[in-house]
Each structure stands twice: as structure tokens, then as C-alpha cells.
Amino acid sequence: MNSSRTDARIGFIAFNTFREAVRDRVLYNLIAFALLLSGSAILVGEISIDIERLVVVNLGLTAVSIFGVVIAIFIGIGLVSKEMDKRTLYTVLSRPVRRWEFIVGKFFGLTGTLIVNTLFMAIGVLLALLYTAHRFEKMDVWVMVAVYFIVLQFLIVCALALFFSSFSTPLMSAVFTFALFIIGSLAEDLRGFARITHGAGGVLATAIAYLVPNFSALNVISQVAHGDSVPGRLILYNTLYALLYSTMVISGAVLIFQRRNLK
Amino acid sequence: MVAIEILDLEKSYQVGFWRKRAKVALRPLRLTIEEGEVFGFLGPNGAGKTTTLKLLMGLVFPTAGTARILGRALDDPQVKSQIGFLPEQPYFYDHLTARELLNYYGQLSGVPAKGRAARVEQMLDRVGLSDSAGVQLRKFSKGMLQRVGLAQAILHDPKLVFLDEPMSGLDPMGRREVRDMIQQLRHEGKTVFFSTHILSDAEALCDRVGVIHQGELRGVGAIAELTSQTQGRIEIIFYAPRVPAALTQLGAEARVSGNIVNAVLPEKQQDAALEVLRHERLKLISLTPVRRSLEEYYIQNMRPIEGPKEEGPKEEGPKEEGPKEENRKGVGV
Numbered sequence: 001m002n003s004s005r006t007d008a009r010i011g012f013i014a015f016n017t018f019r020e021a022v023r024d025r026v027l028y029n030l031i032a033f034a035l036l037l038s039g040s041a042i043l044v045g046e047i048s049i050d051i052e053r054l055v056v057v058n059l060g061l062t063a064v065s066i067f068g069v070v071i072a073i074f075i076g077i078g079l080v081s082k083e084m085d086k087r088t089l090y091t092v093l094s095r096p097v098r099r100w101e102f103i104v105g106k107f108f109g110l111t112g113t114l115i116v117n118t119l120f121m122a123i124g125v126l127l128a129l130l131y132t133a134h135r136f137e138k139m140d141v142w143v144m145v146a147v148y149f150i151v152l153q154f155l156i157v158c159a160l161a162l163f164f165s166s167f168s169t170p171l172m173s174a175v176f177t178f179a180l181f182i183i184g185s186l187a188e189d190l191r192g193f194a195r196i197t198h199g200a201g202g203v204l205a206t207a208i209a210y211l212v213p214n215f216s217a218l219n220v221i222s223q224v225a226h227g228d229s230v231p232g233r234l235i236l237y238n239t240l241y242a243l244l245y246s247t248m249v250i251s252g253a254v255l256i257f258q259r260r261n262l263k
Numbered sequence: 264m265v266a267i268e269i270l271d272l273e274k275s276y277q278v279g280f281w282r283k284r285a286k287v288a289l290r291p292l293r294l295t296i297e298e299g300e301v302f303g304f305l306g307p308n309g310a311g312k313t314t315t316l317k318l319l320m321g322l323v324f325p326t327a328g329t330a331r332i333l334g335r336a337l338d339d340p341q342v343k344s345q346i347g348f349l350p351e352q353p354y355f356y357d358h359l360t361a362r363e364l365l366n367y368y369g370q371l372s373g374v375p376a377k378g379r380a381a382r383v384e385q386m387l388d389r390v391g392l393s394d395s396a397g398v399q400l401r402k403f404s405k406g407m408l409q410r411v412g413l414a415q416a417i418l419h420d421p422k423l424v425f426l427d428e429p430m431s432g433l434d435p436m437g438r439r440e441v442r443d444m445i446q447q448l449r450h451e452g453k454t455v456f457f458s459t460h461i462l463s464d465a466e467a468l469c470d471r472v473g474v475i476h477q478g479e480l481r482g483v484g485a486i487a488e489l490t491s492q493t494q495g496r497i498e499i500i501f502y503a504p505r506v507p508a509a510l511t512q513l514g515a516e517a518r519v520s521g522n523i524v525n526a527v528l529p530e531k532q533q534d535a536a537l538e539v540l541r542h543e544r545l546k547l548i549s550l551t552p553v554r555r556s557l558e559e560y561y562i563q564n565m566r567p568i569e570g571p572k573e574e575g576p577k578e579e580g581p582k583e584e585g586p587k588e589e590n591r592k593g594v595g596v
Contacts, residue, residue: 005373012370016356023358023399086354091415094320094348094425095371096340261276261323 009097010105017109021075022116030067030074031117037063038124042131052132057143057225060125064118065150065221069181072114072154076161077173079106084262093262100254107162107250114154122147142224145235149218152242156213157181159249166253167260184215213245264334266423266454267296267319271328274314288314290479291328296456296471298333298422301449303465304458305561306475312458313351315475316427319456320348333422344373347416351427351458353408357401361392361411364400365418372419386414391440406437413444417453424448426457430464442468466490466557474564481564489560496553497533499526502546509539527553 021027041059046052080103083089092102122144129140160180164173183190187209194205218238220230271291278286289311296302304312317323319330321337332342355364365383374382387396390410400408409429416424429445430438438461445468448455459465465472466486473483499515503524506517510526513535517526528536530552540547 009371012367016359016367019363020356020358087350087352088355090317090320090322090350091348091353091355091368091412092371093322094343094346095368095419096343096373097371259324262317263276263323 005096006098006101009101010108013092013097013102013105014108014112017079017106018112018116021109021113024075027071027075027113027117030071031120034063034067034121035124037067038121038128042128046132053129053227054225056128056132057125057146058221060128061143061146061150061221061225064121064125064147065153065219067121068114068118068150068154069157069178071117072110072157073161073174073177073181075113076110076158077165077170077177079110079162080165080257081170081173089262099258103162103166103250103254103257107158107246110158110162111155114158115151118147118151118154139224139227139229142220142228142230145230146220146224148235149220149238152238153215153218155242155246156184156215156249159246159253160213163249163253163256166257180212181215184213185219186216187212187214188216214241218242264298265295265331266298266300266333267294267456268331269294269315269319269328270330272315272318272325272330273327274318274323275326287478289318292475292480294473294480294483296454298454299449299452300470301445301455301468302457303469303472304456304475305460305462305465305472306458307460307565310475311478312475313427314478316348316425316456316458319425320346344419345422347419347421347424349409349412349416349424349426349429352405352432353412355400355408355411355415358399360397360399361387361403361414362396364411365414368415369418374419382418386418390414390444405432406434409433409437409441413441417448421453423454423456426455428459429457430459430461438464462557462561472557474561476565482560484560486557490554490557492555493530493552494555495530496527497530497536497550498553499528499536499540499550500524500548501526501540502548503543507539507543507545509542510536513539523548 038056038060041056041063044055044059080089083092089102093099125143125147126136126140129143130136157177161173161177164176168176190205190209190212194202194209197205217234218241220234224230269292271293272289273287273291274289275285275287278284292311292315304315306312314323318325319332319337321343330337333345335342356367359367362383365386366379369379369383384393384396387393390413392407392410392414395403395407400411403411409432413426413429416426426445429441433441442464445455445457449468455468457468469486471483471485472489474481501524502522503519504522505519506515506524506526510517510528513528513532515526515528515532515536517524519525526536533550537547537550
């Protein structure tokens with residue numbers, strides 16, 4: 001078991017995770033729902049005079065985001081616990097596979113699944129935009145940037161789901177992850193609240209505000225719906241933030257999983 | 264060469280709301296298994312068999328003690344490429360086919376890409392699943408999953424194979440197939456360590472058995488020696504329509520089946536019993552000493568432990584005749 005094989009093993013686990021996920025019919029139901037919502041945005045857009053684009057982008061990307069998060073949580077929380085329940089984990093970890101390789105492989109497999117899903121859902125949104133405007137516009141590039149930020153959100157959500165599922169039950173993992181997604185979506189408000197709070201409460205609020213994942217910074221849906229551009233600096237910062245945050249969370253998952261007795 | 268060396272391996276879990284109570288799953292276990300041996304780990308459900316296997320597989324961590332496999336520590340990466348493991352009642356990835364699953368496990372075990380596909384087909388053929396190789400595992404029966412499980416355990420040609428209750432839940436045909444496979448592994452020179460509570464399987468397959476109960480190894484012995492011990496009694500089978508009264512007077516416990524009598528009596532009455540048969544002009548079929556069965560050995564080792572040992576601090580070691588040093592080869596109890 002040398003280091004040159006480590007990446008291969010992670011790749012095998014990631015591919016297997018991806019393959020298992022894409023063969024699950026539940027996934028297609030969720031994607032179909034998201035596409036349906038994007039389609040319905042056209043109808044809503046048609047009765048909203050002059051703001052068709054605004055409605056289509058807002059509704060479409062929100063659908064992509066919400067269904068993506070649901071898929072990330074739905075698959076992510078079961079990745080470890082399901083393998084433990086079914087004892088498939090035993091046959092994997094009794095091979096020359098390190099526990100951290102398993103977690104990292106699962107993470108890549110899940111993010112891979114979500115990237116492919118998001119791609120399909122984003123195509124749905126673009127087709128809806130094409131239907132309303134009859135052509136692609138320059139500002140549609142920013143819609144793609146918003147989709148990229150949604151993918152970055154999924155990266156963090158996947159990491160969180162995996163983190164919680166490394167020590168908790170699937171139900172509790174789902175509750176924790178979804179709660180953090182909601183709190184994280186209000187991170188900017190939380191930071192604002194921390195700024196105006198003083199004393200111990202202020203310190204606590206600041207700590208929480210910076211500890212929870214800042215999903216609100218990764219949400220530019222409203223901005224791009226209005227046709228506004230996204231600064232290159234924000235793209236860079238958001239990319240670094242998402243990579244760093246998910247790496248930290250996955251490291252936490254690995255630390256817990258390394259010590260866990262697989263009963 | 265020693266294949267498995269278990270040195271005072273023990274495991275206890277913290278239970279209760281505050282996790283303050285210790286539940287002992289395995290008391291200090293000392294056991295040595297030689298290469299090429301087929302070893303049966305016997306015990307009722309919850310005895311500690313699976314815990315032992317999980318400890319050896321590195322799935323749970325010991326509270327104390329250590330173990331060596333093929334002379335290496337359990338966390339040595341080299342170890343895992345030389346072992347195969349079949350968990351109890353295995354389930355696999357529902358949406359994969361048997362072929363895909365074995366290919367995946369082959370990848371993880373480091374089976375070279377060149378020749379992997381051929382090896383997978385060979386294994387599928389060996390477990391009789393060639394016709395179902397392209398079917399998703401969620402459509403497999405329990406017996407078929409067990410066969411896939413066996414195939415994945417030996418796919419990478421390991422030196423040591425650990426099987427947790429490999430016959431559990433199988434129909435007679437399935438059990439026969441697993442038994443044949445274990446025999447085949449023995450002929451290939453593999454070391455097989457398998458847990459079971461089906462004694463007939465252990466008796467048919469094992470070179471040695473260990474009996475574990477309430478987390479404690481109660482005894483280790485070679486099957487041949489265990490079952491060769493006579494019990495001071497003989498069994499006489501002869502043709503007769505009824506049990507001769509003279510035989511009953513000798514203290515025989517007899518039963519008649521058709522025109523065949525089966526009588527068990529003390530060994531010292533052998534000559535007198537034969538004299539009765541001669542006198543009555545009865546035709547003898549067989550005369551054999553009554554040997555101890557594995558079942559009797561097993562039952563003997565199932566005695567309850569004195570005191571509250573199931574839960575509570577694990578301060579005491581094994582109280583039995585200490586299968587500590589004497590269990591390398593031969594009878595340990």
C-alpha cells in the first residue's frame with residue numbers, strides 16, 4: 001500500500017460512489033422536479049411583464065440550489081451510515097484501504113454526482129432563458145457564475161453531511177446539515193448582528209457568525225437575475241473559501257472516523 | 264509458521280447514558296493459529312466471535328492487547344493485502360452487478376488491471392454465478408449474496424481467509440457449497456479462520472476449534488483429539504427382535520429399531536455382553552467405543568461464569584483452565 005496507489009484507491013471509491021448514486025431512481029425524481037420548476041418559471045415569467053428574465057433566473061437557480069442541497073443531504077448522510085448498516089464498509093476497510101481514503105473518496109464521489117446533476121439542472125435554466133429571450137445574452141455568463149457558486153455551496157454541504165454522518169445517525173445528520181445550511185444562508189445577517197452586539201454576547205455572536213459556513217456570500221442569484229456582473233475577486237475568494245472550508249470539515253470527518261469503532 | 268497470533272486482545276465498550284458502565288465484549292484472548300490450518304471459532308450468538316474478527320480486521324480497536332497476522336502488526340499495510348474477509352450475512356452495493364462489485368474490490372485490493380477481468384470471471388465461475396454476473400445485486404437471493412461474499416473474500420488470492428458465520432442462513436445445498444469451498448481453500452494451503460455456531464460444519468471442516476462464550480475463550484482443541492477421547496462406554500449393535508434381558512442386567516441402555524438393537528454399556532462389561540450375544544446366538548453388527556462428540560465438548564464449555572462478569576469493570580482475566588499458553592496446537596482444556 002504505497003502512496004502512488006492512494007490516489008487510485010480514492011478514485012475507485014469516488015467512481016463507485018458516483019455510480020451507485022446515479023443508478024438510484026430517487027435522484028432522477030429530484031432532478032425532474034427541479035427541471036419542472038425551471039419550466040414553470042417560464043409560465044410565471046410570461047405573466048410578469050418586463051421582468052420575465054428576473055423571474056426565470058430567480059426561480060430556476062433557486063430550484064437548482066434547493067434541489068441540489070436536498071440531493072447532497074439525502075445522499076451525503078447515508079454514505080457512511082448505509083455502508084455501516086449494510087456492512088459493505090467491512091469488506092472495503094478489510095482491504096488495503098485507509099479510513100481517510102474512504103472518506104475522501106466518498107466526498108469526491110458525492111461532489112461528482114452533484115456537479116453532473118447541477119449541470120443538467122443548469123441546462124434546464126439556460127433553455128428556459130433561451131425560450132424567453134429567444135437568444136443567449138452576454139449577461140447569461142453571470143448566470144453560469146451563480147451556478148458555479150451553487151456548486152461551491154454543494155461542496156460545503158457535502159462535506160458537512162459527510163462530517164455529521166461520520167458520527168451521527170442519518171436523521172440527526174440531515175437535521176444538523178440542513179440547520180447549518182439555513183443558518184449559513186443568513187450568515188451576513190448574523191455578522192451584522194454580531195457587529196452591533198457588545199460584551200460576551202457579541203463575542204459569541206461573532207464566533208458563531210464566522211464559524212458557520214457563509215452560504216449567503218455564495219448566493220448571487222438575485223444579483224445576476226438583475227443582470228449585474230460578479231467581480232472576479234469574489235469568484236476567487238469564494239472559490240478559496242469553499243475549498244478551505246470543505247477541506248477543514250472533511251479533515252474533521254476523517255479525524256472522527258479514524259477513531260470510530262465500527263460496531 | 265504462525266499465521267495469526269492473538270496476544271491478550273480484549274475489548275470493552277462504554278455503555279449507558281453517561282457511558283460510564285463498561286460492557287465487556289471480549290476478555291483477554293490469547294490464541295495462535297498456524298499457517299494452513301482451518302480453525303473454527305465456536306460460540307453462541309453474542310459470544311464474542313464477531314468482535315474478535317472485527318478486531319483482527321481493524322474495524323474496532325482493542326481496549327488492550329495486540330495481535331499479529333503473518334508476523335506483522337494489524338495496522339501494517341502489508342497485512343490487509345494478504346487477507347480476505349467475509350462478514351456475517353453480507354449485503355453489497357445494491358445497484359452494482361456481481362461483476363462490477365468484484366472488479367471494484369479487485370481494484371481496492373490492488374489486483375493488477377491486466378488480468379483483473381479474467382480473475383473476476385474465474386471467481387464468478389468458481390462460486391457458480393457466471394450466469395448472473397450482469398444482474399444487479401439487489402435482485403440476488405441471500406444464498407447468491409453469500410456466494411458473492413465468498414468470491415470477494417478470495418478474489419485477490421489471500422493467504423488468510425476470515426469468514427464470519429459463512430453458513431448462516433443458507434439452505435443445505437448452499438451450506439454444502441460453502442463447505443466444499445473451505446475444503447478447497449485448505450487444499451490450496453490457505454489458512455481459514457471461521458466463526459460458526461453450527462457444530463457439524465466445524466467438525467467436518469476444522470483442524471482445531473476454539474470455544475468462546477460470554478467473551479471468554481473457554482477452550483481450544485484439535486478436532487481429532489477431542490473426538491477420539493473415549494468415555495468408558497461401548498456401543499454394541501446386533502440383530503435381535505428385542506433386547507435380551509441378560510444385557511439389561513449388565514446395565515445396558517438399549518433401543519430397538521426394526522430387528523436391530525443398539526445398546527450402550529460400560530466398557531468393563533464388554534466381554535460379558537459378547538458372551539450374552541454368543542449364548543443367545545445373536546449376530547453382531549458392530550462394537551465401538553463411545554467417543555466424545557464436538558457437541559459434548561461445546562456444551563461442557565458453555566458453563567456459566569461465576570459472578571457478574573457480563574457487565575462491569577473488566578478487572579478479572581480468564582478464570583478457566585486458562586487457554587493461555589497451551590492452545591498452540593492440541594487440546595487446550
